[in-house]
Amino acid sequence: MTKPHMRIALLLALVFVTATVSAQQNIRPNGIGGWVVEDTGGCGGLYGAAQGICIAEQQRGQQQQAQLQQLMQLQQIENQRLQNETLRGQIEQQSSIGQVDYSTTPEFRSWQAVNPWFGNDRPKTEFSILYAKQLRQERPNLGARAFFEEISAKVAAVFGDGRATTTACDTNADCRTGQSCRSKKGGGAECR
Structure with missing residues (x-):
């Protein structure tokens, strides 16, 4: 590629990335003379109350997913504990079979x-x-x-x-x- 073509390709890539980022972010005034960038996820095309509801739904979904992962981890720990307990019982049973003092x-x-x-x-x-x-x-x-x-x-x-x-x-x-x-x-x- 020649230099002008590379510049055009880079410019197009930059525009595409900027458009993708801006579709998921919202810029609003912070009330004290500055600006705040909010991550809106998939709610970038919505405004006002609809965007607030969309963001709240996303947060609720993320919380539910985090809780589900935590429950799955606790279940895995409990399953491992039960498996260890079962193995200990089997070992004790095997070692006591036919053993007369x-x-x-x-x-x-x-x-x-x-x-x-x-x-x-x-x-x-x-x-x-x-x-x-x-x-x-x-x-x-x-x-x-x-x-x-x-x-x-x-x-x-x-x-x-x-x-x-x-x-x-x-x-x-x-x-x-x-x-x-x-x-x-x-x-x-x-x-x-």
């Missing part, structure tokens, strides 16, 4: 009496506690006596105590795959 049972006291290392030998104690958590997850239906015997067998196998690695049982469900619960001489039963 054997430490209060007579079987535990009896088991601890024949396993004096529990509570005194830190590596064995910590290992047995971790293994007990794993055992609860893998075999949640294991009876108390079988549960403790399984822990003793695992500790003996890992720490090399030379003890037999048989597991006491009440039913076949207490035994590992491929084993069955069989009566012992002298009473009781063990997995073989």
Whole structure:
């Protein structure tokens, strides 16, 4: 483009922008010798009471929109809170399924009496506690006596105590795959 054409294009663009801005603004005297520019939005073509009503309607619409956005934000926050609460409940429920506190049972006291290392030998104690958590997850239906015997067998196998690695049982469900619960001489039963 040549310079005169660019000037004409710029002048046309300036006129168009000015016309667009002036259509949305109203200039009026401020009463003390100056002028006030009012933003009239889409109400630029209206005057007097009609323009006032139009501006009031626009402001009311903007307020309603702001209130609606605020309500939507509050609803999103509430939905997130409810979702978090639901997830916490699911986690608590999952962690409590099949979890029996054997430490209060007579079987535990009896088991601890024949396993004096529990509570005194830190590596064995910590290992047995971790293994007990794993055992609860893998075999949640294991009876108390079988549960403790399984822990003793695992500790003996890992720490090399030379003890037999048989597991006491009440039913076949207490035994590992491929084993069955069989009566012992002298009473009781063990997995073989």
